[in-house]
Amino acid sequence: MFVECGVLKTNTARELRNEADFAGILGHSAIMQSVFALLRQVMPTDVRVLISGESGTGKECIARAIHDGSPRKGGPFVAVDCGALPVNLLESELFGYVKGAFTGADRDRKGLFEEAHGGTLFLDEIVNMPMELQAKLLRAIQESKIRPLGSSQVRKVNARIIAAASESVRDEMIAGKFRRDLFYRLNVVNINLPALRERKEDIPILAAHFLSAMNKKYGKHLTGFHADTMAHLEAYAWPGNIRELEHAMERAVVLCQSDQLRQTD
DSSP states (O other), rough: OOOOOOOOOHHHHHHHHHHHHETTTTOOOHHHHHHHHHHHHHHSSSEEEEEEEETTHHHHHEEEHHHTTTTTTSSSSEEEEETTSSHHHHHHHOOOOOOTTTOOOOOOOOOHHHTTSSSEEEEEEESSSEEEEEEEHHHHHHHHHHHHBOOOOOOOOOEEEEESSSSSHHHHHHHTSOOOHHHHOSSSEOOOOOGGGGOOOGGGHHHHHHHHHHHHHTTTOOOEEEHHHHHHHSSSSSTTHHHHHHHHHHHHHHOSSSSOTTTTT
């Protein structure tokens, strides 16, 4: 679904790719055309967006596309995985700290909110953010102000917030694991990305794109797919979604010993 944020064999396929390429996002299926229509409405605005979809569906790519098509495109795009850091480190990453705030804080450091000033802050896997930090995030969004760790002074911030989650944020909210008020602050516009198994008609164009990319990466000259290969790709469920397809294509290109990819590759 995304160009990393082959050239197809026929002119007809090449034209199809052009029609199905929206801001570097590939897909001519009806469900992806609906996503593109929503993106066209969201991009020119400063509205907060919550992107949902299974792992590997391209949520960060969508967030980057929104940023690149927005009035903030000249500003920074700053991304953080809210589940990759323990709560104390995530707090200092988001809000920054001043010298002496904790052991090892030997200088002032800006947080990601300030680094994203004038641009976009992308909060990936927002459902993994601990409840105690959710309250501080809510205040930062409401007031457009943050207080670095160890500081008594607040600082103005100006960043568009785009959040994403592989799990349902609404379900987590209902279960009491995610703040209701924060959910409604983030979920002004929801973009739900389909799993690859729900848009199998996009697999040929995606596979061809990855073939071209991997040809270039590894200096190969594969010309396309053997007759039964594409049917095999379309029949597979792809639980890892586009990320799995990309890695499968990379492996196949590296191991292929002919000029066309076969199912056995």
